[in-house]
Structure formats: C-alpha cells, structure tokens
Amino acid sequence: MHVRKLLPALAAALVLVTAPARADINVGVTLSATGPAASLGIPEKNTFDLLPTAVAGQKINWIILDDGSDTTKAVTNTRKLISEDKVDVIVGSTITPNSLAMVDVVADAETPMISMAASARIVDPSNPKTRWVFKTPQNDALMADAIAVSMKANGVKTMAYIGFADAYGDGWLAEMKRSAQTAGIKVVAEEKYNRNDPSVTGQILKILSAKPDAILIGASGTPGATPQKELVARGYKGKVYQTHGIANPDFLRVVGKDGDGTLLPIGPMLVYEQLPDSNPLKKSAAEYITKYEAKYGKDSRSTFGGHAWDAYMLLAQAIPQALKKGAPGTKEFRAALRDALENTKELVASHGVYTMTPQDHNGLDNRARTMIKIDNGKWVLVK
Amino acid sequence: MDLQIFALLVQDGVTNGAVYALLALALVLVFAVTRVIWIPSGEIVAYGTLTLAGLQAGKSPGTVGLLAGMAVVAGSFEVYACLSRGEAHRMPRQLALWAGVPLAIAAASWWLATFELPFWAQILVTLALVTALGPLLYRIAYQPIAEASVLVLLIVSVGVHFALTGLGLWFFGAEGSRTPPFSAASFELHGVTVSVQSLLVVATSLALITALYLFFGRTLTGKALRATALNRTGARLVGISPDLAGALTFTLAALLCAFSGVLIGPITTVYYDSGFLVSLKGFVGAIIGGLVSYPLAAAGALFVGLIEAFASFWASGFKEVIVFTLIVPVLLWRSLTTTHHEEDE
Numbered sequence: 001m002h003v004r005k006l007l008p009a010l011a012a013a014l015v016l017v018t019a020p021a022r023a024d025i026n027v028g029v030t031l032s033a034t035g036p037a038a039s040l041g042i043p044e045k046n047t048f049d050l051l052p053t054a055v056a057g058q059k060i061n062w063i064i065l066d067d068g069s070d071t072t073k074a075v076t077n078t079r080k081l082i083s084e085d086k087v088d089v090i091v092g093s094t095i096t097p098n099s100l101a102m103v104d105v106v107a108d109a110e111t112p113m114i115s116m117a118a119s120a121r122i123v124d125p126s127n128p129k130t131r132w133v134f135k136t137p138q139n140d141a142l143m144a145d146a147i148a149v150s151m152k153a154n155g156v157k158t159m160a161y162i163g164f165a166d167a168y169g170d171g172w173l174a175e176m177k178r179s180a181q182t183a184g185i186k187v188v189a190e191e192k193y194n195r196n197d198p199s200v201t202g203q204i205l206k207i208l209s210a211k212p213d214a215i216l217i218g219a220s221g222t223p224g225a226t227p228q229k230e231l232v233a234r235g236y237k238g239k240v241y242q243t244h245g246i247a248n249p250d251f252l253r254v255v256g257k258d259g260d261g262t263l264l265p266i267g268p269m270l271v272y273e274q275l276p277d278s279n280p281l282k283k284s285a286a287e288y289i290t291k292y293e294a295k296y297g298k299d300s301r302s303t304f305g306g307h308a309w310d311a312y313m314l315l316a317q318a319i320p321q322a323l324k325k326g327a328p329g330t331k332e333f334r335a336a337l338r339d340a341l342e343n344t345k346e347l348v349a350s351h352g353v354y355t356m357t358p359q360d361h362n363g364l365d366n367r368a369r370t371m372i373k374i375d376n377g378k379w380v381l382v383k
Numbered sequence: 384m385d386l387q388i389f390a391l392l393v394q395d396g397v398t399n400g401a402v403y404a405l406l407a408l409a410l411v412l413v414f415a416v417t418r419v420i421w422i423p424s425g426e427i428v429a430y431g432t433l434t435l436a437g438l439q440a441g442k443s444p445g446t447v448g449l450l451a452g453m454a455v456v457a458g459s460f461e462v463y464a465c466l467s468r469g470e471a472h473r474m475p476r477q478l479a480l481w482a483g484v485p486l487a488i489a490a491a492s493w494w495l496a497t498f499e500l501p502f503w504a505q506i507l508v509t510l511a512l513v514t515a516l517g518p519l520l521y522r523i524a525y526q527p528i529a530e531a532s533v534l535v536l537l538i539v540s541v542g543v544h545f546a547l548t549g550l551g552l553w554f555f556g557a558e559g560s561r562t563p564p565f566s567a568a569s570f571e572l573h574g575v576t577v578s579v580q581s582l583l584v585v586a587t588s589l590a591l592i593t594a595l596y597l598f599f600g601r602t603l604t605g606k607a608l609r610a611t612a613l614n615r616t617g618a619r620l621v622g623i624s625p626d627l628a629g630a631l632t633f634t635l636a637a638l639l640c641a642f643s644g645v646l647i648g649p650i651t652t653v654y655y656d657s658g659f660l661v662s663l664k665g666f667v668g669a670i671i672g673g674l675v676s677y678p679l680a681a682a683g684a685l686f687v688g689l690i691e692a693f694a695s696f697w698a699s700g701f702k703e704v705i706v707f708t709l710i711v712p713v714l715l716w717r718s719l720t721t722t723h724h725e726e727d728e
Contacts, residue, residue, distance in 0.1 A: 202695030
C-alpha cells in the first residue's frame with residue numbers, strides 16, 4: 001500500500017487507541033530536585049515515585065518536572081504543564097520564591113495549586129489570586145512561636161539570629177522577631193551567611209560579642225551545621241536552636257557530636273515512634289514513613305517528603321468529590337477540585353491535621369509541631 | 384572589635400586565603416600554558432573533598448565511575464585521531480596512556496575502597512582519582528579546540544563547569560560532607576586560640592607554592608611548560624608538544640585543586656556545587672596577579688581571604704558583594720598600569 005494512503009488510516013487508529021472513555025487526571029508537579037534547594041526537592045521527588053497511580057478508580061498521571069530551584073524555570077514549568085499537558089492541578093514548588101511566582105500563573109489559568117514551600121505569604125488571604133493556592137508545610141510563624149515558647153521556658157532573655165541570606169533566612173528572621181517580641185525576648189544580633197560559605201567565623205564572633213542567651217540558626221539541610229560547628233569551636237555555652245529545615249539524616253552526619261543539645265521545632269512525623277499512641281498522627285505518619293524507608297533505606301526519612309505526601313493526601317480526599325461535578329480536563333473539574341480542597345476538614349496526614357477555610361489555605365494547627373532535641377546523634381521528642 | 388577578635392579574623396582569612404591561593408595558582412598555570420580560563424577548577428576541589436568523604440564512609444566514591452567513563456571517551460578520541468591520521472601503529476601506546484592508565488587508577492581505587500584504609504592512604508587514593516580527571520578533561524574538552532580563541536575556550540569552560548556540577552549532584556547527592564581534621568589540637572598564643580588544622584593548611588599551601596616555584600625554575604619539564612606559555616609556536620618549533628604541555632598542565636592544576644579539596648574538607652562543609660564560588664574567589668586573586676604572576680596571584684588570593692573574613696564580621700549580608708566589587712578597582716589599576724597586548728588571532 002502506498003504510504004500516503006496508509007497515513008489517514010494510521011491516524012484514525014491512533015485516535016481510537018488514545019481516546020479513553022473518561023480522561024485521566026493529570027497532576028503537574030514542579031519541584032527543585034537540582035540547584036541550591038536540591039536537598040529539599042529530592043525527598044519530595046522520591047515521595048512522588050511512591051504514590052499510587054489511581055484514586056477512587058480514576059487513573060492519575062503524575063507529570064514531574066524539575067525547576068532547578070530557579071524561579072523563572074518554575075514559572076515556565078507551570079505554564080507548560082497548564083498549556084501543554086492540560087493538568088487539573090499543580091503541585092509545587094519546593095521553595096517560597098518559586099511558589100510565589102507561580103501564584104499569578106495558576107490564578108489566571110484557574111487551576112488549583114498545592115505548594116510545598118513554607119512561607120505564609122504564598123496563601124496570604126488578602127491577595128485574591130491565592131483563592132487557587134493551597135500549601136502543605138507548616139507556616140514559619142507556627143514554628144517560630146514554638147521556638148519562642150521553648151526559649152521562654154528555658155529562661156532566655158536575649159537571642160541572636162544567624163541565617164541564610166535568602167528568602168528562607170529573611171522569612172525566618174521576620175517571623176522570629178515577631179514571636180520573640182511577643183514572648184518578651186530581645187533580638188540582640190542578626191547575621192547572614194550563604195549556604196556555600198566556607199567559613200562563618202566573622203558572623204559568629206560578631207554574635208558572640210553581643211552575648212546572647214540563645215542563638216537561632218535559620219538554615220536548611222547540612223549548611224545549618226556550619227554556624228553550629230563554629231559556635232562549638234568558639235566555646236559558646238548558651239542554647240542553640242535550629243529550624244525544621246535541617247531535619248534530615250545528612251545534617252546529623254555532618255554536625256556530628258557538635259549538634260548535641262540543639263533544639264528545633266518539627267512536624268511530629270519525624271519522631272512518630274516516640275509519639276503517644278493516642279496521637280492520631282502516629283498511625284498516618286507511620287504509613288508514609290514505612291513506605292518511604294522500605295524503598296530508600298532505614299532512617300532515610302525527611303520531613304520534606306512528608307509535604308509531598310500531604311499534598312497527595314489532600315488530593316486523594318478532594319478528587320472523589322470533584323469527580324461528581326465534572327470530568328477531568330474540564331474547567332468545572334478544576335473549580336470543583338479547588339472547592340473540595342478548601343472544604344478539607346480534619347484530614348489526618350503525615351505532618352498534621354488539615355482543616356481548610358477560605359481564610360486559611362494551610363489548615364494546620366498546633367498539632368502539626370513539636371519540639372525535638374538532638375541527643376547523641378538522634379532526634380528525641382521533648383516532652 | 385578587640386585584639387582577640389582581630390586575631391581570630393586574621394586566622395580565618397589567612398586559612399581561607401591559603402586555599403584560594405592554591406586555586407589562583409592553578410588558574411594562572413592553566414591560563415598561561417593553554418589560555419583556558421579554568422572555571423571548573425572549583426568542581427575539582429569539591430570532588431576532592433567529596434571523594435575523600437565517600438571513602439571515609441566506606442563507599443566507593445562516584446568519581447571512580449566518572450573516571451572510568453572519561454577514560455573510555457578519551458580512549459575512543461585517541462583511536463579516532465590515530466586512524467584519521469593514518470598512524471595506526473601509535474594506537475596501542477596512546478590507548479594505554481589515555482584509557483589504560485585512568486582505568487587502572489579507577490579499578491585500583493574501586494578495589495581499595497572496599498578495605499578500611501588508614502587516613503593517609505585514603506588521601507592518596509583521592510588525590511590519584513581526582514588528579515587523573517585533569518588530563519582527561521583537557522583531552523576531551525579542550526585539546527580538540529586548543530587553537531580556538533580565549534572566548535571560545537571560556538565558553539567551553541562554562542559548559543564543563545555545568546556538566547561537572549550536574550555530575551557532582553548525581554554522584555554525591557545534594558547534601559554536603561565534611562572530613563575529619565588532620566589534627567583536632569589547638570594552642571593558645573597570647574590569648575588567641577590557634578588551631579593546628581589552620582596551620583597545616585597554610586603550611587601545605589606554602590609547601591606546594593614552593594614546589595611549583597622549584598618545578599618551573601629548575602626542571603626541564605617546568606621550563607618547557609614556561610616556554611609554551613610564552614610562545615606556543617616557538618615552543619613547538621623547538622620540539623615541545625603543545626598537547627603534552629596542555630595535558631601536563633591540567634594534571635598539575637587538578638593536583639593542586641584536589642589538594643585544596645583535601646585541605647578544606649575538615650574546616651568547612653563542601654557541597655557538590657561549592658566549587659564555583661571558591662574558584663571565583665581564586666579567580667579574583669589570579670586577576671590581581673594579572674593572570675601571569677604566581678606570587679602576585681597568591682598574595683591577591685590571601686588578600687581576598689582577609690577581606691572576606693572582615694566583611695563577614697562587619698556586614699555579613701554584603702560579604703560577597705564586597706569581595707567581588709574588589710575586582711573593579713583592581714581591573715582599573717591594572718588597565719592603567721600595564722600596557723595592553725592585543726591577542727594574536
């Protein structure tokens with residue numbers, strides 16, 4: 001047969017094969033698996049590899065893109081996912097600057113988005129565009145309050161801050177200043193450093209000359225160990241606090257015994273074994289962590305993967321409701337999915353219990369945080 | 384600021400400056416002989432630390448696979464080069480040199496990594512593995528375009544930098560590593576704690592700088608490299624192979640960088656992408672030396688280290704801005720004081 005005659009037949013066959021009874025649900029994911037935020041993005045990516053490919057009998061396609069921790073790339077990915085892959089919902093990105101930049105894009109396309117970044121600004125209710133945006137991680141404010149409470153209980157009167165010279169560090173500084181003021185603690189020094197800095201001696205000497213009772217390090221992953229080791233080398237005797245950004249096994253490996261006694265607020269999932277049986281999170285966190293560690297090795301857990309899992313949990317309970325109102329791929333389905341996400345009530349996920357309202361698109365409360373301490377290279381729940 | 388803080392900052396600055404100085408030397412060396420601005424030098428530093436950390440964790444480091452892969456590529460380049468020039472008889476020798484030696488190093492390291500080696504042996508394995516990457520990088524990325532303009536070579540360098548960073552993430556993961564100190568001891572000097580580790584870093588850097596000075600001043604190979612640096616065509620006319628000179632330069636430069644990596648491992652956490660900033664700071668030092676003078680480059684790098692230490696004390700948020708703004712007055716001063724030579728194209 002002549003090729004030209006064959007082509008229309010082939011095309012027709014293709015259409016028959018690819019057109020299903022009902023379209024699959026396409027979930028577009030953009031995360032920072034490379035670049036500066038890779039240590040956060042990789043466990044998230046690992047978590048997406050664990051997720052089931054069907055919810056309520058409906059097939060789900062997870063389309064995962066890497067934005068390299070780059071804001072422009074995150075926006076490009078989002079546009080591509082919406083216009084080319086016709087996704088029903090966007091999950092991502094890993095970090096705050098990327099997520100903030102994506103808000104406008106998803107709002108214009110009327111596609112719901114679930115961010116895995118920390119800042120409360122991503123879902124700021126005073127911005128009408130955030131109607132379409134949700135986020136799974138605890139707000140920095142929630143964690144900063146926990147630190148202030150712990151500092152007050154330990155009799156801390158003055159504190160100093162050293163953190164990343166980026167959105168993460170600045171966000172934490174702002175929240176901590178507010179929480180400290182409420183608790184009556186004075187911030188006597190604030191310093192910045194970059195995650196790749198070979199040395200922070202200068203900043204630490206400056207901080208020590210202000211003689212603070214406690215020091216908070218606002219960093220994520222192994223770079224958080226750099227100021228901590230310097231503090232120990234300079235013989236600092238006060239309390240050292242870290243943020244939940246450092247909670248992964250690599251931090252423990254790098255900081256070694258210099259990390260002992262460090263306090264940090266965290267989603268309870270990290271130490272789920274130590275939670276009382278009455279805590280509802282114990283079971284739900286165990287479900288996720290058992291799956292994760294079965295595939296990636298013992299003690300490989302990281303709270304960042306939990307944010308991705310929680311995004312899935314939110315979707316898994318919202319999708320069946322949305323399916324009643326429209327078919328995947330349509331505008332109606334996306335709107336119904338958004339409404340269903342906003343109506344989430346008492347959903348027990350890995351990090352906490354989510355109850356969304358039109359004013360609160362994060363939905364976590366005090367149950368989503370606990371203070372832990374590093375003791376002999378292990379995370380220990382502070383009772 | 385009291386005297387004690389001042390002394391501690393100077394110590395910090397000098398220690399970091401010593402590492403930048405090694406990189407500045409490597410950059411000047413490579414630029415002088417091959418006209419390549421070797422941006423990926425920083426990646427070699429990071430590979431050095433991360434390879435050593437991998438060996439300490441009892442794992443076979445990813446560098447082994449990288450070296451083997453590059454050896455295969457370089458070997459096939461050589462086979463093609465020999466065949467296209469009709470010099471099939473040279474093939475066994477070239478293959479043994481470009482594929483055999485690196486493959487042997489990779490295999491030996493892979494085998495040695497299964498044992499619990501003493502610390503010094505781990506350092507030797509690291510140096511061998513990482514140094515071997517140098518000439519292979521030259522063979523694969525730079526030798527085929529050795530006659531191209533400085534700009535083209537610079538663009539290739541940027542490409543190599545990105546490739547090595549990506550491979551680093553793949554091999555070593557996103558999180559950083561530290562290696563144990565050579566010595567955890569420290570002593571008091573007029574009320575200031577001086578760590579033996581910092582002294583070791585400075586002493587090793589000084590020793591390497593002296594060794595380089597002797598190599599270039601006293602040995603025939605060193606003199607041949609200098610001749611190539613001064614005049615490539617002339618050197619060729621008197622029988623110095625520019626390809627060999629290039630490969631040798633990259634070996635030396637990679638050795639310097641691998642050494643830096645081993646030295647900074649205990650005093651800082653190194654990440655797969657740490658290298659870029661370190662090499663840029665070495666580059667600022669090298670620029671102060673006009674990319675030709677070794678002593679000036681080393682002094683410049685030391686100056687960068689000191690500026691960085693004091694900037695991080697006074698204005699930590701603007702530290703990098705201050706360090707890199709430094710290059711503007713330096714360039715101004717250099718353009719005013721030196722006569723400009725147009726590059727021969």
